[in-house]
Amino acid sequence: MKVKVQKKERTGYVLTLLIMIVFCFIVLLFPVCGSVPLAGWVQSPGHPRGYDPYSNLTWAKCAPTGHKITLTLLHLDLEESFECEDDAVKVFADEVLLFTLCGHKSVKELEASVNPFLQSFPGGCLTLSFLADYSNTERHTGFRGFYTVQDVDECKDPENECTQLCNNYIGGYRCFCRPGYVLDSDKHTCKVSCSEDHTGSRGGVLMSPEWPGPYPENSVCSYTLAVEEGLQFELTFKEEFDLEKKENGECIDSLTIQPLNGKAETFCERDVPSSLLTGSHRIEIIFKTDHTGTNRGFRFSYETRAMKCAGPVTPKSSMNPQKAEYSTGNKVTVKCDKGHVLKSHESAEDKYEATCQKNGQWSPVIPCEPVDCSIPDCPEFMELSENDPPTTYLNQISFKCNNKYYQLNKNGNFTCNAEGNWESESGQTLTEDMPKCEPVCGTNKDAAFGGRVFGGKPAAIEQIPWQLFHKKSPRGGASLISDFWAVTAAHVVDGHETTTMSWLGGVIDATSKNPVIMETEKIIIHPKYQKVGGGSQSNYDHDIALIKMSKRVPLGPNIRPVCLPKKTDESEGEATVSGFGRYKDEKASRYLLYGHVQIYPLNECDSVGLRVTSNMICAGGDQVDSCQGDSGGPLFSPVLGDGSPDNPYRLKGIVSWGPPGCGNKSFKGFYTKVQNYLDWIKETMERN
Numbered sequence: 001m002k003v004k005v006q007k008k009e010r011t012g013y014v015l016t017l018l019i020m021i022v023f024c025f026i027v028l029l030f031p032v033c034g035s036v037p038l039a040g041w042v043q044s045p046g047h048p049r050g051y052d053p054y055s056n057l058t059w060a061k062c063a064p065t066g067h068k069i070t071l072t073l074l075h076l077d078l079e080e081s082f083e084c085e086d087d088a089v090k091v092f093a094d095e096v097l098l099f100t101l102c103g104h105k106s107v108k109e110l111e112a113s114v115n116p117f118l119q120s121f122p123g124g125c126l127t128l129s130f131l132a133d134y135s136n137t138e139r140h141t142g143f144r145g146f147y148t149v150q151d152v153d154e155c156k157d158p159e160n161e162c163t164q165l166c167n168n169y170i171g172g173y174r175c176f177c178r179p180g181y182v183l184d185s186d187k188h189t190c191k192v193s194c195s196e197d198h199t200g201s202r203g204g205v206l207m208s209p210e211w212p213g214p215y216p217e218n219s220v221c222s223y224t225l226a227v228e229e230g231l232q233f234e235l236t237f238k239e240e241f242d243l244e245k246k247e248n249g250e251c252i253d254s255l256t257i258q259p260l261n262g263k264a265e266t267f268c269e270r271d272v273p274s275s276l277l278t279g280s281h282r283i284e285i286i287f288k289t290d291h292t293g294t295n296r297g298f299r300f301s302y303e304t305r306a307m308k309c310a311g312p313v314t315p316k317s318s319m320n321p322q323k324a325e326y327s328t329g330n331k332v333t334v335k336c337d338k339g340h341v342l343k344s345h346e347s348a349e350d351k352y353e354a355t356c357q358k359n360g361q362w363s364p365v366i367p368c369e370p371v372d373c374s375i376p377d378c379p380e381f382m383e384l385s386e387n388d389p390p391t392t393y394l395n396q397i398s399f400k401c402n403n404k405y406y407q408l409n410k411n412g413n414f415t416c417n418a419e420g421n422w423e424s425e426s427g428q429t430l431t432e433d434m435p436k437c438e439p440v441c442g443t444n445k446d447a448a449f450g451g452r453v454f455g456g457k458p459a460a461i462e463q464i465p466w467q468l469f470h471k472k473s474p475r476g477g478a479s480l481i482s483d484f485w486a487v488t489a490a491h492v493v494d495g496h497e498t499t500t501m502s503w504l505g506g507v508i509d510a511t512s513k514n515p516v517i518m519e520t521e522k523i524i525i526h527p528k529y530q531k532v533g534g535g536s537q538s539n540y541d542h543d544i545a546l547i548k549m550s551k552r553v554p555l556g557p558n559i560r561p562v563c564l565p566k567k568t569d570e571s572e573g574e575a576t577v578s579g580f581g582r583y584k585d586e587k588a589s590r591y592l593l594y595g596h597v598q599i600y601p602l603n604e605c606d607s608v609g610l611r612v613t614s615n616m617i618c619a620g621g622d623q624v625d626s627c628q629g630d631s632g633g634p635l636f637s638p639v640l641g642d643g644s645p646d647n648p649y650r651l652k653g654i655v656s657w658g659p660p661g662c663g664n665k666s667f668k669g670f671y672t673k674v675q676n677y678l679d680w681i682k683e684t685m686e687r688n
Contacts, residue, residue: 038149044089044130044142051142055132061147062125066171068152069126071118073145076105079136087136089143092127093120101143116232116515122152136556138587161188163218163291179218194221194287202227202304207239208287208297215253215297221287225598229303230328230358232282235276244270253289255298261361272298279360281307309356316340316368325513326356336368339393339418343369361597370394376430381406381437391416401437405555409438435523439483439555441466442563442648457638458591461508464578466520466562466634466649469504475588477579477633478503480561483553485685486518488632489654489672490529490545497523503547506558508592510580521549524684541613543656543672546684555621562636563650565675572599575619575637575652577669581629588629596639597621597669599652605668610657615676617653620668630655 045055058495063069071091079087084102085092091098098117105114120126126147152175155166161174177183177190184191194209202250206223208215235257243253250254251268258264259280287298308325311332312318317340326332335351336342342350343366351353354362370392378384378399385398414422422430445462459467468478468486478488486503493501501523504515529542552561578594596621612618619635635653643649652673674681 002192002533018594041144041146041148042128044145047142047144049141050139051132053132053134053136055130055142055667058128060125060127061149063120063123063149064171064175065123066152066154067149068122068124069120069147070150071126071128071145071147072115073101073105073118073143074107075109075141075144076103076110078100078102078104079132079140080104087132087140088130090129091118092129094124115392122154140314154517163188164190184218189218189291192216192219192221194219195223196215196221197224199224199226201225201230203302205299205301206285207299211297211299213286213296214294215289217289217291217293219287219289223285223287223303223599224282225285226282228305229281231281231308232307232360233278233280233302234305235278235300235302237272237274237276237298237300238273240296241298242269242296243292244295245296248298253293253295254287256286256288258284261359277305279307279310281359286314301644305682306360307360309360309362313354313362314365316370328356328358330356332356332362335365339366340370343367343389344353371418371420372417373420374424376422379434379436382408382435386414393418397422399435403437403555405560406437406514408435410435431437439561441481441561442643442650443560443645444643445557450572459578459594462557462594463508463640464594464634465506465558467505467578469507469510469580469592470501470632471504472502474631475580475629476631477581477655478547479634479636479654480505480553480559481564481651481681482561482685483555485548486546486547486549487651487654487674487681488547489545489656490525491540491656492527492528492632493545495525497525500550501547503549505553506556510590512572516554518548518549518553521550522546522688524548524688536552539611540657540670540672541615544654544677546681548685548688562634564678564681565650567675567678569650569652569675571617571673571675572601573637574639575635576640577619577630577635577655577671578640579606579627579630579633579655581631581633581655582627594640595621596637600668605670606659607613612670615673616656617671617673618668619653619671627658631657 002328042059044054045057054501055283061069069357074485076089078089078101081087084100086103089101091101099114101114110588118126128145151170153168154160155162160166160173160175164178167174167176175183175188181190182193183189192209198204198206198208209219209221210216217302244256245268246252249268254261254266254268255272256264256266257276257278259278260277260282307328309328309330311322313332313334316337317334318337319334321332332354333351334354342352350517352364352366354364357363373391375384375391376397381401381403382399384400385400389395389397393416396415398414399408401407402457411425412434413655414424414430417423424430424433437504441566444465466480468480470476470478470492476488476492477487478492480486501520503518503520504512505518507515523545527543529544530539555561574596576594576596578592578670580592581591582588598621599617599619602612602614602616602618603613617635633655634651635655636649637652638647638649651674653673656670658669
């Protein structure tokens with residue numbers, strides 16, 4: 001074994017000697033590059049005799065620009081350990097770890113799997129660190145290697161951006177071009193010099209460089225065509241037009257035609273028209289290509305024609321006389337289209353005269369702009385559905401109520417018409433057909449129900465929000481029908497027309513400390529209501545009155561109006577009556593009570609001596625009735641608990657009169673039939 005080891009060492013020394021000879025040759029050939037040595041050795045402390053415990057070494061070299069550092073390990077003999085946790089050599093390129101080495105590797109193994117990767121990035125640094133722990137079971141010789149500074153061949157790098165040819169030299173590279181091309185200012189791109197000025201030429205031919213062969217890459221060609229005013233260029237494409245284009249239609253190479261006045265047009269592939277009238281006496285033609293492609297390019301002829309003016313003079317207008325084109329000096333009358341007016345024109349006229357100029361432009365040009373209806377003023381509780389909507393001709397706006405207890409009484413959509421007015425779908429202007437936000441009627445927050453007015457159970461808050469209550473004498477009720485008006489029985493307010501009455505709303509307890517107090521401004525009793533017989537009431541016909549409050553009632557969950565009935569509603573059926581009247585033992589109720597009653601035909605009801613008319617409803621049930629103190633209150637349907645937004649609660653009747661004893665099943669209560677007074681209610685509210 002000893003002899004074999006000596007043979008291996010002699011072989012290693014022979015290789016080392018050969019490498020030294022090569023190294024010396026490199027040193028002789030390479031010039032000195034700055035202050036960085038071009039080659040040198042790096043080895044562990046004590047090599048080749050062996051390193052001591054706790055030995056360490058840090059080595060680092062950096063390459064100048066255009067160079068890299070390479071390291072070749074010729075010998076490696078360190079203590080073997082799991083994951084090289086005892087003795088180890090670590091090699092870094094800049095801060096990237098390349099290898100962690102330990103144990104023994106032959107020169108052949110190093111050359112095959114380690115040395116090819118021990119090099120820095122161009123212009124970067126290579127770092128080696130060696131660290132030994134406290135002991136070894138046998139003595140190890142360590143490691144040895146040599147480094148060199150080598151030139152980087154940038155021309156082999158596909159990202160060097162030379163578009164044609166590349167020349168590498170020690171420390172850098174340069175780009176250069178084939179004959180016929182010039183190097184751009186970026187020192188990487190080769191371009192064709194192909195700009196031409198054809199000022200004064202009234203006819204000729206233009207073509208892409210190297211036509212009919214493929215055009216060169218990275219070209220930016222500029223062609224100028226210019227003649228005197230009064231003429232324009234016409235371009236004719238008779239030859240094949242072939243420019244590179246992506247599958248999605250986007251141009252890779254392009255031909256752009258830019259008139260002196262007007263919009264530029266860009267073409268690629270085969271989508272150019274056969275003839276193009278430019279409308280300009282001066283045009284710039286720009287031809288651009290990228291670094292790839294084998295397309296042929298373009299060839300076209302050009303000539304001049306007399307300048308013409310085309311219509312319209314300005315958008316949204318008409319011209320008189322109407323022609324396809326106009327010669328220099330021709331005059332036309334310009335009139336704005338419907339819904340458009342002359343912009344910033346002092347004259348009241350809606351038309352003007354324009355003249356065709358030498359340059360193919362009209363003068364003067366006064367734009368026609370759409371009429372503007374502007375943002376309208378919104379009444380109380382109303383706002384526009386969107387902020388800052390467009391308000392010009394044919395644009396639309398819509399209104400909405402900004403309070404959930406109100407809703408529009410009609411369609412709120414309007415369109416700006418040609419006269420500058422907002423017009424409804426029925427053809428009326430906003431001032432003629434302005435929608436209003438009216439209270440949402442007949443809705444509530446239903447709760448569990450049951451019981452009766454006479455001997456019944458109390459209502460829940462928000463359950464009958466239209467119920468109003470007059471606590472002082474005369475004790476009675478009313479029904480809110482809008483945010484200003486309520487309806488009650490005439491006999492409740494008779495004699496109080498010239499006084500102010502205070503009504504309570506939003507309460508279900510007569511002793512509530514926080515009621516909404518509404519004071520009356522007007523009390524209007526039906527003109528046909530009258531007393532008979534020296535002040536004693538003997539006729540309750542037309543027992544209905546309207547109350548107007550002195551200010552708007554603050555609607556909310558506790559106070560909402562009830563809907564009026566429809567003229568076509570059924571007269572019979574089941575309904576609910578409510579109030580603060582007497583409920584037992586001649587005692588007035590502290591709480592708002594309600595109950596369900598059946599509406600009967602009048603011929604089935606006992607009048608107890610008083611005259612019954614078609615303006616009345618009679619209703620009742622077993623131990624269910626309205627009573628003293630309920631007068632003026634509501635009789636409404638559907639029965640409480642069955643209402644919905646599609647089937648709101650409607651006021652069928654007003655508590656009016658009844659037999660002496662409440663709750664007697666042999667007798668029914670009588671109610672003013674609200675359905676008979678709809679026209680009077682509407683007209684009275686509108687007049688007052």
